[in-house]
Amino acid sequence: MSTTENKNTNSTESWGGFDDNPIQGGGSAVIDMENMDDTSGSSFEDMGDMHQRMKEEEEVSEEAAATEEGDDGEFLGMKGVKGQLSRQVADEVWQAGKRQASKAFNLYANIDILRPYFDVEPIQVRNRLLESLIPVRIINFPQKIAGELYGPLMLVFTLVAILLHGMKTSGTVIREGTLMGTAIGTCFGYWIGVSSFIYFLAYLCNAQITMLQMLSLLGYGLFGHCVVLFVTYSVHFHSLFYILWLVIGGLSTLRMVAALISRTVGHTPRLILCGTVATLHMLFLLYLHFAYHKIVEGILDTLEGPNVPPIQRVARDIPEVSVALVNATVKMIGITLQSH
């Protein structure tokens, strides 16, 4: 294999094909295309085979051209060379195409760009999670914000999982779309969308914060949301939700606000930036609780009537309850109408 490869490169160099900078190996792209000829995986054997066959054909045709040239003079010699040339062209096109594709892939799928943001230890992640609920009162001096993406990404996925659990137990009906799609879209949309918006505002207000830090700050702020939603989707006390919303939501908001204030000068910019962050953060938690949980409250209210103390509300198996409920309600409405 190596001898044929050498032969190939020699003939390539003499012909001067589509050579641009050959890729120095060892790029850590997602899929390493230099190893495509390695047949340890069963799926790529045919590509390696095809390449091998083309090289062998080339060898054979080269030998044939060499013997024929001596025998039959110009005419057959020309034909042999032409056949060899066309094969060489085809091989060159294949090589060049593969090189271009590899380069493009290495450029766009190169995850080395993101590697430094994932360089964390578990203990650091745990500390940052806990610190996201503890506001720091230094505001004359820019606070240190860790620029890391592992924690926020995992928190977004955890939030998605919690939302799914909440949506399913509350029997949410999504008309166009799916539960999974809605949950993922909501969480990722909030994280990336609101981060971008606040970063834009920070740019307008001359705050010293980078996009990465903003993503990280907002992402870790979602830890409070995860905790609150996890508790309140399991235990359905209305007032408990409001208390947790204020306390835990408030703490994580204060943390973000303090970090932003410490990096902005001027009263008005600070007010704009922090007001926006606080509003969006708290409203998002309210939205998550009510949009996907309202149905439980509605069903429980209609079922038991308003004079039952809230302590007796527990989660039930919703599908059977709601079916029985609909029938009971229809009957009640029918009876009421009849009596009038």
Add this chain to the structure above:
Amino acid sequence: MAEVDEASKPLLRDLKAVGKKFGHVMYPKKSTTLLRDWDLWGPLLLCVTLALMLQGGSADSKEDGGPQFAEVFVIIWFGSVIITLNSKLLGGTISFFQSLCVLGYCILPLTVAMIVCRLVLLGGTGTASFIVRFIVVVASFGWSTFASTAFLADSQPPNRKALVVYPVFLFYFVISWMIVTFSPSHSDGTTDTGP
């Protein structure tokens, strides 16, 4: 007949390889077979089976279905890609397709649990059946997570194993959640009248 025999040889070889890997998943020991000869046929088979069995679940009204085929498919492959990227970014030495292969094969216990759940649901949808299904799914969720970490965690630096295990845990948790909450639809679309 000779041509049919010839044509079926690679098929049998691949099927045998897939079957051997199923065995490795069910009894996870520290072997490198799954990693060395990776292939994506097994994961594809499992994914399609799971998606087909999750099809046709119902909720309260007719507009919402259970998870659709495409949804399950996308979740499994998208989730596997994310976990692979994550483990590579954390400095793992495993390659992209090897990781996809491992994660796909470790869905096998959950697929078996789905089959068991379907059978249990044939007997009724009461509380007892829910408890049985819940226990079966939790057990197979633990099995899947354990099996995949046995293969994946070796490729990580030792102090970062928890960082890789957590997304795997979440991924199998979401799939288990879809299996546990699956309830078959009524064939005629009518609901039984009141208590």
